[in-house]
Amino acid sequence: MKKNVVFGFLGNVLDQRSKGKRRWRQWRPTIDLCHQSDLPLTRFELLYYQNDYHLLCEVIKDIKILSPQTEVRPIVVNIDDPWDFEQVYTCLFDISKNYSFNPEQEEYYLHITTGTHVAQICWFLLAESRYYPAKLLQMSPPSKKEIMEKNYNLEEADLIAQVPYGKMNIIDLNLHRYDKILTRFQQYAIQATDLLKSGIATRNPQFNQLIAEIEQVASRSHAPILLCGPTGAGKSFLAKQIYLLKHTNHQINGQFVEINCATLRGDSAMSTLFGHVKGAFTGANLARTGLLKNADGGLLFLDEIGELGLDEQAMLLKAIEEKQFYPFGSDKPIQSDFQLIAGTNKDLKLAIANGEFREDLFARINLWSYQLPSLAERKEDIEPNIDYELARYAKQYGIMPRFNQQSRRAYLAFATSQDALWQGNFRELNSSIIRMATLAPQANITLEQVEKEILRLKQNWGKHKSDDSLIPLEIDEFDRFQLEKVIEICQKSSCLSEAGRRLFAVSRTKKQRSNDADRLKKYLAKFGLSWQLIHQL
Structure with missing residues (x-):
């Protein structure tokens, strides 16, 4: 099992309640922490201010009585103002940087019950950022009823056996361990x-x-x-x-x-x-x-x-x-x-x-x-985007246009086909929906309107279709079919790099370095073609 190690401040208020044997009747969080059976402490890195040295000695002595197996290592802190955030954080940060953590063999906890609220906040921040690979540990006192049930008319040795136990709560800042939070x-x-x-x-x-x-x-x-x-x-x-x-x-x-x-x-x-x-x-x-x-x-x-x-x-x-x-x-x-x-x-x-x-x-x-992929590369997203564009039109104009089953099927079939170039991508899809919605009688987009819109889109794209005049006459049929497809993809793409990415998507993953645009440029050059020439026609 891992050894348990706690960092914490000596509480100059909570750890100093009474003198003599009466101190055993009081709940003192640092003392209480050291005799929790569920968390046997191997080492306590106890931070204290120089003015609290005598209290430190008393607390260490009482820890030895209750938990002789716990080693207490006093660490004096040089903080002028314990309510100054910068001073406290810097001090605790420096301790963490100079400390030899061994998470494989030791489990670390930060005791946040004692110390100022500023110290508690600093413990939280340093644990969250993993400067301290630790969990937070909070002690709470026993109920008044539990304390009153104790018999305190005893000798000191018997009182020690009746020291009031508080409750311990461990907070792990790895939030993925909490199902509800996750x-x-x-x-x-x-x-x-x-x-x-x-x-x-x-x-x-x-x-x-x-x-x-x-x-x-x-x-x-x-x-x-x-x-x-x-x-x-x-x-x-x-x-x-x-x-x-x-x-x-x-x-x-x-x-x-x-x-x-x-x-x-x-x-x-x-x-x-x-x-x-x-x-x-x-x-x-x-x-x-x-x-x-x-x-x-x-x-x-x-x-x-x-x-x-x-x-x-x-x-x-x-x-x-x-x-x-x-x-x-x-x-x-x-x-x-x-x-x-x-x-x-x-x-x-x-x-x-x-x-x-x-x-x-x-x-x-x-x-x-x-x-970001083009619309032509996301054909399966065309249908939900059509619904989005219809809803956006309704919000803007106060009329909800709708397809009937036949017109919707026809438009979708064309929009997701190879004939739909979508050169303008989603902007062009938006324009297409707006045209049909605006001309729809009683906001019902008919099959006739869809057919007209498809014709309009094809006419807009007509100049981008493959032109046989680009292909050299003396060329093998094998090369012709391949070149026709390359030209078609070039005409559907907005730039040389996009066309290259689409053509060499698989082989690119097998190369340490790739320049798709350069590969495409060299391929076209073999046939006397260029990106500019293809897009001039």
């Missing part, structure tokens, strides 16, 4: 992921796993998050839901600030992000705060961060790392503590290689990076 954790995690998905019952296992991890990161971290994926894949939507989750949990109290970096150019980019002082440039007649300051205490979402200029990238990196920046034209720094979520449909590693994106900024925002 159940509450699981319920919260389900509610949190449900919030991130806005209640949409998504079915794609990879996407659900991705959202589950994002929930953990959003709940536990303030570090930047990078959301990658094609336009319309839901980066902005997810960023807003992360903000709602953190705001609901009281982790942030500022506002959600969003900007598409592709709209920022020249001096206006600096001014929009970092603000400017009056007269900073021509036309700057008034000072401007800037979005980074507006996001102080909240969340800043920079969509299409790959479109930022290099100067803005440098200033953004400084703002993230130092929580301060200089407005355009000012030499006085502005403080702002915000969480950053960045979105991009660019291959930022390729942008770094081309000198278009700073490698140090990428390293800073790439701690938590997630690739």
Whole structure:
């Protein structure tokens, strides 16, 4: 069995009740702890203040009488003010750093009954952070009835045998050992992921796993998050839901600030992000705060961060790392503590290689990076998203549009087929539902409307269909069939990297290093083709 070791303060009030043999009639928590049969103590690391030295000697003597097997190790603490949190925490922290813990052979407890409330709080924090690999131990006195039933008209030796026993409660801060608490954790995690998905019952296992991890990161971290994926894949939507989750949990109290970096150019980019002082440039007649300051205490979402200029990238990196920046034209720094979520449909590693994106900024925002799949890669999630879009339309316009069984089956069959390219992803699905809902007579979406909408979508995608003119005439049939499929996937993808990921999804896992975009580029080059040429037609 492991040896039991307790850390605790000598109680200069609770451990000092009476003198002489009368002391055995009083409940003293430190003494009581040492003769609990359920927890035989091997060692007591007893912390005391220098002024309590005489009390320490008396308590040690009484412990030896009641529990001769317990070794008491006095530790004098140099704390001027036991109610000063910084002093107490620093003292207990230093003790832990200099102590040789041996968890394999010893079980540790922190006695929180004695000492000031500040000391009790510090014990809790140090146990929770595992600086002390220990459980908390709380003693409570026996009832008055139990004390009154004792016969105290005895000699001291007989009184010792009747020392009042209190109750001992051990608190393990490993919360996963408590079934009810663990159940509450699981319920919260389900509610949190449900919030991130806005209640949409998504079915794609990879996407659900991705959202589950994002929930953990959003709940536990303030570090930047990078959301990658094609336009319309839901980066902005997810960023807003992360903000709602953190705001609901009281982790942030500022506002959600969003900007598409592709709209920022020249001096206006600096001014929009970092603000400017009056007269900073021509036309700057008034000072401007800037979005980074507006996001102080909240969340800043920079969509299409790959479109930022290099100067803005440098200033953004400084703002993230130092929580301060200089407005355009000012030499006085502005403080702002915000969480950053960045979105991009660019291959930022390729942008770094081309000198278009700073490698140090990428390293800073790439701690938590997630690739959001396109709608075409989540066909099983189309149906629940249709229901979500219908409900959103009803909330906005006060009319609940509905499919009949036949029209719903027809639309779903097309939406989940290979013919549905969904180039605009969820944004395009939203537009499609809005068109049908708006034109639906008495809010009933008919089969005729669905057929018209399918025709409209096919016409919109017509220019993206595979063009035989791209394929060289003198080519083996084997290569032709393969090349046709590659061109089709390229036309369905928003960028070279996305097409590469879809084409080389399996082989990528077997390589230590992979560059899907480069592999695809070289393959197309063998037939005199390029990404730009495919998308020009």
